[in-house]
Amino acid sequence: MTATAARPTSPLSTADQTRRFAVVGAEIFCVVGTLFGIGVLGTRVEESSGGALAATATLVAPAGPAFSIWTPIYLGLLGYAVWQLAPANAVRERVRSTGWLAAASMVLNALWLLVTQQGWIWVSVVVIVALALTLGLLVLRLTREAPRSTWERVLLDGTFGLYLGWVAVATCANVTAALVDSGVDLGATGNQVAAVVVVAVAAGLGVVLARRLGGRWAVAAAMAWGLAWIAVGRLGDEPRSPATGIAAVVAALVVLAAAQRWHRTQDLGGR
Incomplete structure (x- = not known):
């Protein structure tokens, strides 16, 4: 069997130059x-929108420590923005096919934070859904070709995998927050049933993502992280809901099991 010849690298084009600097601008x-969202330039997210997005505002809001996941995501985005500037990286097909989506995700993330500053909770739902779809398409495109280096695996696959997984859970929480803020109240029992359904939807979404994306651990880990902190919030803080907490634990395990199943299937299929 002869070795497959490496694909020639195309030169840096004007489109590449435009895209890589657009990513830096984004x-x-x-x-x-982010400076607005953490309260340096504006109001902290949990205090904006009348407190609708606080960790104790709804039954599916993750407990406060869950949001520490933004630290590796933001550091990853910064590292990616610098990494993709190198001409050798800018001409990679993986970068070319995902660069504009990466830039769009950064803009949408900032836009979400600015929208919540204004208290526009339903507009924030539209923005976060757009963000989730953008990240889903980005990570799907990453599955077409394996990373060539550890840095690429961390900065592209790892960063955007965590980003997608967290936003998937955050979208469910954001929709719930908008409904509660709009006055939807099903009563003590009804609210808990609805919360369990939302958590089940998040688990189902995790299964779909595992199947479509080949069981990416970064995506599953971020989703399981968010779901686990929903469980912590409902089992140890107000508003308490043991049913929601237990459902969130089960959902986290389901997401991880799905990633294991399809990751293993992908490995076997590649042999």
């Missing part, structure tokens, strides 16, 4: 939005 905008 990253700067993302940092500005």
Whole structure:
């Protein structure tokens, strides 16, 4: 069997140059939005929108420590913005096919933070759904070709995998927050049943993502993280809901099991 010849690398084009600097611009905008979201330039997320997005606002809001996942995501986005500037990286097909989506995700993230500053909770739902779809398409495109280096695996696959997994859970929480803020109240029992259904939807979404994306551990880990902190919040903080907490634990395990199943299937299929 003869070795397959390496694909020739195409030269850096004007489109590549435009895209890589657009990513840097989007990253700067993302940092500005983040400064608003953490309260440096504006109001902290948990205090904006009338407290609708606080960790104790709804039955499916993750407990406060869950949001520490943004630290590796933001560091990864910064590292990616710098990494993709190198001409050798900018001409990679994986970068070319995902660069504009990466930039869009950064802009949408900042936009979400700025929208919540204004208290526009339903607009924030539209923005986060757009963000989730953008990240889903981005990670799907990453599955077409394996990373060539550890840095690429960390900065592309790892960062955007965590980003997608967290946003998937956050979308469910955001929709719930908008409904509660709009006055939807099904009563003590009804609210808990609805919360369990939302958690089940999140688990189902995790299974779909595992199947479509080949059981990516970064995606599953971020989803399981978010679901686990929903469980912590409902079992140890107000508003208490043991049913929701237990459902969130089960959902986290389901997401991880799905990733294991399809990751293993992908490995076997590649032999």
